[in-house]
Amino acid sequence: MHFGFxxxxxxxxxxxxxxxxxxxxxxxxxxxxSASPGMLDRGVWDRLGAMGLLAMLVPEDRGGLGLDERSxxxxxxxxxxxxxxxxxxxxxxxxxxxxxxxxxxxxxxGGPHLACAADADRLLxxxxxxxxxxxxxxxxxxxxxxxxxxRTRRAATVSWDPSSPAPADPTSTWHPSxxxxxxxxxxxxxxxxxxxxxxxxxxxxxxxxAGAEDEGDASDDDxxxxxxxxxxxxxxxxxxxxxxxxxARDRGAWGTAALLVGLGRRMVExxxxxxxxxxxxxxxxxxxxxxxxxxxxxxxxxxxxxPVVHRAxxxxxxGAATRxxxxxxxxxxxxxxxxxxxxxALQCHGAIGxxxxxxxxxxxxRTWALAKAYGDAGWHRDRVGREIGI
Amino acid sequence: MTGLDLTWSPEExxxxxxxxxWLESSLAAWHAEHGGEDAIASGDTRTGFAQHLDxxxxxxxxxxxxxxxxxxxxxxxxxxxEWLIFEEEYYRAGAPPRVTQNGIFLLAxxxxxxxxxxxxAHILPRMAAAxxxxxxxxxxxxxxxxxxxxxxxxxxxxxGWRLDGQKTWTTRGAFCTHLFGLFRTDPESERHRGLSYLxxxxxxxxxxxxxxxxxxxxxxxxxxxFDGAFLADDAxxxxxxxxxxxxxxxxxxxxxxxxRGLTLRSPGRFLATAERLFDLYRTDPQPRVRxxxxxxxxxxxxxxxxxxxxxxxxAGGAVMGADSSINKLWWSELxxxxxxxxxxxxxxxxxxxxxxxxxxxxxxxxxxxxxTNEIQRNIAAERLLxxxxx
Numbered sequence: 001m002h003f004g005f006x007x008x009x010x011x012x013x014x015x016x017x018x019x020x021x022x023x024x025x026x027x028x029x030x031x032x033x034s035a036s037p038g039m040l041d042r043g044v045w046d047r048l049g050a051m052g053l054l055a056m057l058v059p060e061d062r063g064g065l066g067l068d069e070r071s072x073x074x075x076x077x078x079x080x081x082x083x084x085x086x087x088x089x090x091x092x093x094x095x096x097x098x099x100x101x102x103x104x105x106x107x108x109x110g111g112p113h114l115a116c117a118a119d120a121d122r123l124l125x126x127x128x129x130x131x132x133x134x135x136x137x138x139x140x141x142x143x144x145x146x147x148x149x150x151r152t153r154r155a156a157t158v159s160w161d162p163s164s165p166a167p168a169d170p171t172s173t174w175h176p177s178x179x180x181x182x183x184x185x186x187x188x189x190x191x192x193x194x195x196x197x198x199x200x201x202x203x204x205x206x207x208x209x210a211g212a213e214d215e216g217d218a219s220d221d222d223x224x225x226x227x228x229x230x231x232x233x234x235x236x237x238x239x240x241x242x243x244x245x246x247x248a249r250d251r252g253a254w255g256t257a258a259l260l261v262g263l264g265r266r267m268v269e270x271x272x273x274x275x276x277x278x279x280x281x282x283x284x285x286x287x288x289x290x291x292x293x294x295x296x297x298x299x300x301x302x303x304x305x306x307p308v309v310h311r312a313x314x315x316x317x318x319g320a321a322t323r324x325x326x327x328x329x330x331x332x333x334x335x336x337x338x339x340x341x342x343x344x345a346l347q348c349h350g351a352i353g354x355x356x357x358x359x360x361x362x363x364x365x366r367t368w369a370l371a372k373a374y375g376d377a378g379w380h381r382d383r384v385g386r387e388i389g390i
Numbered sequence: 391m392t393g394l395d396l397t398w399s400p401e402e403x404x405x406x407x408x409x410x411x412w413l414e415s416s417l418a419a420w421h422a423e424h425g426g427e428d429a430i431a432s433g434d435t436r437t438g439f440a441q442h443l444d445x446x447x448x449x450x451x452x453x454x455x456x457x458x459x460x461x462x463x464x465x466x467x468x469x470x471x472e473w474l475i476f477e478e479e480y481y482r483a484g485a486p487p488r489v490t491q492n493g494i495f496l497l498a499x500x501x502x503x504x505x506x507x508x509x510x511a512h513i514l515p516r517m518a519a520a521x522x523x524x525x526x527x528x529x530x531x532x533x534x535x536x537x538x539x540x541x542x543x544x545x546x547x548x549x550g551w552r553l554d555g556q557k558t559w560t561t562r563g564a565f566c567t568h569l570f571g572l573f574r575t576d577p578e579s580e581r582h583r584g585l586s587y588l589x590x591x592x593x594x595x596x597x598x599x600x601x602x603x604x605x606x607x608x609x610x611x612x613x614x615x616f617d618g619a620f621l622a623d624d625a626x627x628x629x630x631x632x633x634x635x636x637x638x639x640x641x642x643x644x645x646x647x648x649x650r651g652l653t654l655r656s657p658g659r660f661l662a663t664a665e666r667l668f669d670l671y672r673t674d675p676q677p678r679v680r681x682x683x684x685x686x687x688x689x690x691x692x693x694x695x696x697x698x699x700x701x702x703x704x705a706g707g708a709v710m711g712a713d714s715s716i717n718k719l720w721w722s723e724l725x726x727x728x729x730x731x732x733x734x735x736x737x738x739x740x741x742x743x744x745x746x747x748x749x750x751x752x753x754x755x756x757x758x759x760x761x762t763n764e765i766q767r768n769i770a771a772e773r774l775l776x777x778x779x780x
Binding site: 001002003004005006008009070071268272275276283284286287289291292293295296297299300303304305306307308310311313314317329332333378381382384385388390 | 393394395396397398399402471668671672675680681683684685687688689691692693695696698699701702703706715716719720764766767768770771772774775776777778779780
């Protein structure tokens with residue numbers, strides 16, 4: 001029994017941290033929020049690729065490092081800590097084991113708003129119709145940037161040009177379904193006006209339909225998602241094995257949980273620095289118990305979420321029978337811990353943390369987005385309950 | 391790879407099997423001896439204490455009273471991992487609370503670290519055999535969280551010490567034979583200076599133990615009055631001062647966060663409580679508490695995994711330190727939540743005396759004893775996060 005990491009894993013983490021500290025400082029994250037679609041700076045991404053990070057989970061005989069999730073988890077925490085804008089989880093954790101070296105990949109497996117879709121080389125898209133994962137070249141898809149809260153996520157929805165050449169193995173045709181409010185499907189009247197246009201972005205994936213899981217709070221937009229099937233145009237079926245799709249989804253959820261742990265810790269670090277330096281009433285505000293206690297709790301929650309994420313890495317790496325439960329425990333706990341750390345960090349920064357001049361909002365908004373990607377805490381607790389027979 | 395290896399060795403599995411078998415048969419024998427499981431009273435009542443003492447003697451006879459101690463002191467030389475395994479099996483078997491725990495988990499680590507050979511040779515075997523029963527004399531009416539404010543005096547006289555003062559909130563004090571406590575031995579001293587860690591037989595003339603009631607019905611809770619009691623230097627082989635006279639504060643604090651400080655509440659206890667809670671839930675599943683129930687289960691698992699991480703570090707030579715503060719916060723609040731959930735499930739039946747209502751009442755003391763949770767948050771903020779004291 002050794003619930004810890006070996007020297008190689010720690011060294012790799014340190015090396016990645018050094019690269020991110022240098023190549024992905026807050027200014028770089030900020031720049032990612034304002035760069036035009038398709039214009040995301042790839043400097044740090046290429047550096048990480050050169051280190052083998054993007055192909056860590058790819059078998060050696062396919063050009064990767066042939067490592068498993070245990071070697072990746074600390075590195076993902078670092079990526080979270082740096083709020084790396086690039087789709088690391090989507091590429092290295094979800095797509096790479098399926099595709100080999102895949103360039104930069106965006107996917108809808110984690111939700112309807114694909115991160116870096118316009119910057120990615122390819123899209124890995126889930127079709128609820130055939131349950132499969134399909135590889136789509138970006139030029140074949142129509143991307144619609146979405147104004148999400150976290151601009152550094154560079155989110156977009158995806159739809160198809162129906163005049164694309166038919167695939168060798170055509171999949172089902174997507175027809176938008178009307179939502180209860182009577183609007184055309186996908187919640188986007190512009191898209192629905194073109195009856196031939198499929199909209200892959202509308203499927204958050206089985207189980208991630210916020211409208212269905214929510215207890216009555218679903219908006220009309222929520223209910224418009226996830227209905228129907230689609231014509232994928234020029235797409236390649238990667239897999240329609242339900243077990244492979246579920247594994248990909250679990251990897252995405254786990255990888256995101258690791259990012260969230262890093263994000264949460266970064267926000268607590270920022271807050272500790274701030275309240276140590278900020279003086280009011282003649283003393284550092286960090287000397288007040290109300291401030292200390294909030295930060296102690298935020299630190300505690302992240303400290304206890306971490307081993308759950310690490311255990312989930314082990315479950316993925318070893319193909320444990322409890323993988324589903326373990327991944328969902330990690331995503332739920334890490335999401336809640338990071339969310340709370342965000343609240344505490346904002347409160348402890350006071351008004352200055354509320355400005356966009358200060359860096360805190362970059363990490364906060366990323367936390368809010370990632371907490372909801374690949375299933376939110378409530379969805380994952382529900383899944384844990386099902387897995388343990390409750 | 392050695393990173394994240396969550397397997398037990400064949401020796402550890404064999405140890406677990408041995409513990410499980412012994413616990414199962416011995417518990418059955420103990421129950422039978424006392425008229426059945428339902429006839430066992432709470433260890434905090436006079437009747438129950440006698441029954442639990444009998445259990446302690448059986449544990450000792452089987453070599454299970456203090457597994458990690460050397461066998462010469464009544465242990466079986468178990469590793470920290472094996473101790474953890476034993477605790478898991480102990481709670482899984484439904485074995486009763488340890489009425490010797492204050493001695494074994496609080497005094498013994500200090501005896502191991504600061505005791506002379508003579509003190510160790512005398513105190514430890516008798517503790518493991520439950521021949522001497524130790525209670526902790528820390529708090530006083532004017533010194534709870536502020537332990538350094540203690541005023542109990544031990545004045546140097548010919549051949550020993552003269553004890554004056556009062557200790558209070560002494561768990562199981564009314565049932566114990568000995569007390570370990572902090573006394574002010576330097577009359578000029580203030581706060582944490584000039585204190586000594588003394589070992590006091592409670593039948594010493596001038597020592598009066600008075601039980602007073604706790605809201606959970608415990609009869610053993612006591613205050614201890616010292617009215618000019620003479621504590622002879624040779625009242626115990628090896629002497630009655632543990633460590634150096636005047637160094638009592640450092641002696642007491644040295645083990646507050648020790649690896650055996652970790653042992654105050656092992657994860658098995660809460661996982662077992664969660665299992666009982668699931669059983670209760672299944673008798674009448676109420677969807678409205680399901681999400682909280684799963685969340686509490688996840689937190690019990692997180693505590694288990696955090697402990698594996700802690701033991702890994704301790705086994706590697708690290709010292710626990712201030713981490714014990716967030717440890718204590720986590721388990722004490724988890725225990726309250728688990729029991730509150732039970733009361734929610736019981737509905738009106740929660741009003742009736744029973745194991746869950748008793749457990750709830752005791753759980754409420756968790757955030758208070760072993761250092762209040764407010765103090766623990768201060769410690770976490772100051773020593774783990776480096777926030778300024780003032």
